[in-house]
Amino acid sequence: MKEVVIHPFSKKVEGEIRAPRDKSLSHRGAMVGALSQGVTVVDGFSFCADCLSTISGLELWGVEITKEEEKERIIVKSAGIGNLKEPEDVINAGNSGTTMRLLAGMATGIDGFTVFTGDNSLRKRPMKRVIEPLCLTGAEVGGRKENSFPPFFVRGKNRVKAFSYRLPIPSAQVKSALIFAALRGEGISFIEEPLPSRDHTENLLRYLGVKIEKKNNIIEIEPPSFIPASYLSLPGDLSSASFLIALATLLPQSRILVKDVGLNPTRAGFLTCLREMGGNFKIIEKREEYGELRGDIEVEHSSLRGIKIGKELIPVLIDEIPIIAILAAKAEGITIISGAEELRVKETDRLTAITQELKKIGVNIEERRDGFVVQGPCVFQGGKVNSYGDHRIAMSLVIAGITGNKDLIVEDIDCVKISYPNFFSDLEKIGYKEWEVRER
Secondary structure, eight states, rough: OOOEOOOOOOOOOOEEEEEEBBBBHHHHHHHHHHHBBEEEEESSHHHHHHHHHHHHHHHHHEEEEEEEEGTTEEEEOOOOTTOOOSSOOOEOTTOOOOHHHHHHHHHTTTTTTEEEEETTTTTGSSSSHHHHHHHGOOOOOEEHHHTTEEEEEEEEEBBOOOEEOOOSSHHHHHHHHHHHHHHHSOOEEEOOOSSSSOOOOHHHHHHHHOEEEEEEEEEEEOOOOOOOOOOOOBBHHHHHHHHHHHHHSSSHHHTEEEEEEOOTTTTTTTHHHHHHHOOOEEEEEEETTTEEEEEEEEEOOOOOOOOOOOOGGGTTTGHHHHHHHHHHSSSBBBEEEEEGGGGGGGOOOHHHHHHHHHTTTTOOEEEEEEEEEEEEEOOOOEEEEOOOOOOHHHHHHHHHHHTSSOOOEEEOOOGGGTTTHHHHHHHTTTTTOOOOEEEE
């Protein structure tokens, strides 16, 4: 296991950098390529560990995938929807909940038996929320501890029942799993969501000609007989770029331009909160391509103020809450986050993890049942903190160390590869090189 020593930085970060490729869209780009007949090219693919887990799973169903990592591209060759094959081995999703849940939805429409497992962390994450609604398709789905945890199985059919389902909580992963299942339905299926969650699956499928309509909060999916192969170019990942944006916001005299960032409104809650906190940034070259909004973000140092973030915003910034906690610690006044209990069932209990580790370095933060309260501004102290093997906790703590006043050791740093393999090299590109990785 490795740890990183972060030395405080008294200079500015500056320059132009391309955003890391979008992890959520990369998962889905590979999946829709597998459902398309012919050869699909996906440019801007993220070769992080999670997305590689998705590729491995699709290959077990008979999909041919060529990886061109230097070009950030994959080439997907598939017989298309209705023609995927029963796997000869267990699909191991690694640490990726997106891989496990979305592929489970696809598995309902594959005639055969598919078993899913994952690493120690993923085997502790709740799966009943996806297993139960997938049973509405007529497929057999069951898992460990009364269908609550992985490993679990799906015995699918070439055609499944059409269904109607209301999501009890907003979840893009469960919604997407159900959309993939509905593609093999015998008729039109309906999914109702209580609040909007990220809609990449709908956008990509709609771009490829699948009939998906949303009326109020109900999504209507008409099963296609055929999905054509296509070319996709994916934007950068705002969730990953948020760490660089936060750093430029916090360090005096800093200014960076992050190129080609995804700006999907169901993912842009971080920017909404940053602007409300007083963050100084602007979006330029905004455009829509391949069903998704994208653009460049120019960020400058700014003074921040505390804000309140409620449950209505949580679904569109769920991944950015750890880095928002870092911004809140440097902001003037109180920041309150509520309605975020979903963070307790991520890679780790992120509410507990971020509050415990920030307390260690001098932050006035109080954990609550569904969020936390931060009283700022605080000075980040040095010492040793634990990432809990959670990539977003790890990167947030690195940003705290860079903007602190003493050396900070972040344990278990290898986990950043799960979503952002080039995190440290990108920090170097904008001027921060004061770090060293060492074996524990």
